[in-house]
Every structure is written in C-alpha cells, then in structure tokens.
Amino acid sequence: MSDRAFKGSAKAASADAKIAIRQLSKSYDLGHDQVKALETFDLSIHDGEFVCFLGPSGCGKTTLLRMLAGLETPSQGEIVVRRQTQDRPLTSMIFQETSIFPWMRVRDNVAFGLRIRGVPRLEQQTAVQHFLDLCGLGQFADAYPHQLSGGMKQRVSVARAFANDPEILLMDEPFAALDEQTKITLQQELLRLWNETRKTVVFITHSIDEALVLADRVIVMSGRPGRPIADIAVTFPRPRLVHELKAEPEFGRQWHQIWSLLGSQPQALPEKVK
Numbered sequence: 359m360s361d362r363a364f365k366g367s368a369k370a371a372s373a374d375a376k377i378a379i380r381q382l383s384k385s386y387d388l389g390h391d392q393v394k395a396l397e398t399f400d401l402s403i404h405d406g407e408f409v410c411f412l413g414p415s416g417c418g419k420t421t422l423l424r425m426l427a428g429l430e431t432p433s434q435g436e437i438v439v440r441r442q443t444q445d446r447p448l449t450s451m452i453f454q455e456t457s458i459f460p461w462m463r464v465r466d467n468v469a470f471g472l473r474i475r476g477v478p479r480l481e482q483q484t485a486v487q488h489f490l491d492l493c494g495l496g497q498f499a500d501a502y503p504h505q506l507s508g509g510m511k512q513r514v515s516v517a518r519a520f521a522n523d524p525e526i527l528l529m530d531e532p533f534a535a536l537d538e539q540t541k542i543t544l545q546q547e548l549l550r551l552w553n554e555t556r557k558t559v560v561f562i563t564h565s566i567d568e569a570l571v572l573a574d575r576v577i578v579m580s581g582r583p584g585r586p587i588a589d590i591a592v593t594f595p596r597p598r599l600v601h602e603l604k605a606e607p608e609f610g611r612q613w614h615q616i617w618s619l620l621g622s623q624p625q626a627l628p629e630k631v632k
Contacts, residue, residue: 375402375440376526376558377426382435383583384421395421397583399435408552408559410569412616413579419562422584423528426560427451442525447471450524454531456511458503458518465490465499467514471522489517492551509540513547520551529561533568542600545571553597566616570609571600578619588619 382399385392395418403409411419424430425437427449441448450471458467465486472482490496493513503511512532519527533541545568552559552572563569569576570592578588590612594603603609 374404375438376405376407377401377403377440377560378436378438379422380436380438382422382425382437383433384418384425384430385433394583397585399585401577401586401589403558403560405440405558406556407574408561408572409575409577410561410563410573411577411579412563412566412569412620413584414581414620415564416582417579418582418584419579420530423451423530423560423562426526427528439526447475447522447524449526449528450519450522451528452512452515452519452530452532454534456503456508456515458511458514460503462502463499464495464501464503464506464514467503468495468518468521470518475522485521485523486517489521489551492520492554493517493547507540509536509544512536512544516544516548516551520555520557524557526558526560529559531562531564534564541568546600548572549596549598549600566613566620567604569616570594570612571598571603576612576616578616588616590616 379399379401382396383394384396385394399418399422411422413419421430425432426439439448459470462470468489469482469486472485477485487496487499490499493516495510495513495517498506498510503514506514515532533544536544549572559572561569561572573592576588576590576592577586578590579585580587592612594606594608
C-alpha cells in the first residue's frame with residue numbers, strides 16, 4: 359500500500375480514509391489580482407463511497423477534481439490518497455465534454471487504458487466486451503464516434519473508465535449536456551455499474567436531483583472561495599430506480615434542504631476558475 363500526497367505528509371489522513379483533504383487552498387494569479395478558488399478545505403472520503411459535490415458556479419468544484427487527478431497542485435494544504443495496489447491506475451477522469459478519440463472505433467476507445475498499461479490482449483478483450491455490454495454498446499463496438507449520439511459517446515467514456523479499473527473515478531458533470539431522458543438512462547446505467555464494482559467515485563454536478571439519485575453523500579460547497587458547508591448523508595437503499603426514488607417524500611425533503619443551502623450562497627461571476 360502506498361500514498362500519493364501533495365504538499366504535506368500522510369500523517370494528517372484519517373486512518374480509514376481513501377482520500378483525505380486537509381486545510382486545502384488553491385489560488386490563481388490573474389496578473390493584477392489573485393483569485394482564491396478554494397480555501398481551508400477539509401474532507402475525508404472513504405473507500406467505495408459515491409460522493410457528489412454541489413455548489414455555485416465558480417466555487418472550485420472542477421479545481422478540486424483536477425487536484426485529485428494530479429493535474430494541478432494545491433497552493434496550501436494537502437491531499438492524501440491511500441493507494442491499494444500499483445497494478446491498477448489510481449484515478450480515471452470523465453469530463454463533461456466528449457473526450458474519446460474520433461479516429462478510433464468504440465472497442466479501441468474502451469480498450470485504450472488497458473492497452474497503454476500493457477494488459478494482455480485476451481484480458482483486454484474480455485474486459486472491453488464486459489463493459490461494452492453493460493453500457494449497451496455491444497452492437498456499436500465497431501462504430502466510430504462520429505456515428506454516435508452525444509449520449510452514446512458518453513457511454514463510451516464511462517465504459518472506458520470502468521474498463522481501465524481505476525481505484526477512484528473522477529466525474530466532472532459527465533451528463534450535463536445531455537437531454538433529460540438520456541441523462542436519466544445514463545444515471546441508471548452508472549448506478550448499475552457502481553453497484554457491480556463499488557469504486558470510490560467523486561462526482562461533480564449542478565443538479566440536486568442527480569446528486570440525490572447517485573450519491574452516498576452530498577457535499578454542498580460555499581461560494582468562492584469554496585469550502586464544504588454541509589455534508590448530507592443520502593440513505594435511500596440500493597439498488598436505486600430513478601423514477602421510484604423521486605416519488606419518495608424524503609427525496610423532496612432533502613432536495614429542499616440542499617436548495618436552501620445553495621440559495622444562501624452568492625453566485626460567482628463567470629470566468630475560467632470553476
């Protein structure tokens with residue numbers, strides 16, 4: 359077992375935390391000014407948890423995800439990630455925008471991470487076919503991305519991430535650009551995949567509905583500079599059916615609780631820092 363840490367030691371992590379975030383701050387130099395995206399951010403996420411982050415635009419949600427992926431470093435504080443094995447990637451990230459390779463067939467896109475890691479061909483083929491079937495892509499295995507709808511392209515992104523078998527999945531509003539019917543279908547498929555694998559998932563969304571449907575915990579963030587202002591346990595039993603869950607009185611109660619928290623936070627002016 360090994361730890362990945364940024365700007366700090368592993369001692370600050372909770373003993374059973376998969377991800378420990380301690381006194382994390384992130385600032386951007388915009389020339390004549392500095393913008394604080396995150397400030398004194400503290401949080402622990404446990405192995406196998408599905409955690410959704412909600413907050414006003416500009417509160418640092420994507421910045422946090424990029425630091426978890428190792429794409430950016432904190433200005434202060436630390437992120438400690440407890441790694442279980444060196445044989446699998448630590449993280450895979452799914453973006454809002456389509457990020458699959460347009461020159462590759464669907465099956466080759468899904469196999470990409472496995473091939474880069476040198477996984478034996480037969481093992482690649484088995485894993486790829488498994489996740490193609492789970493994501494409803496079996497008959498599109500030989501299609502190119504330009505032949506697919508937006509929803510189908512995001513299915514390919516999800517299948518590729520799961521096939522690569524990371525310890526942690528980082529998802530940045532992956533369904534935000536999709537129509538409502540497609541979004542609900544993919545939420546249900548993601549729940550099914552997560553129920554099978556029980557990976558640690560950090561999921562960014564602007565949708566209260568989506569957070570309550572998917573998550574074990576919903577972290578509500580303040581306006582910029584972002585920090586957690588509420589950590590809400592979502593206790594609906596799993597497996598979950600989206601259409602049934604939304605009819606539950608408790609769903610409505612938690613929805614209004616989160617809405618009230620978000621409504622108390624100022625909206626940041628649009629800019630690159632999210």
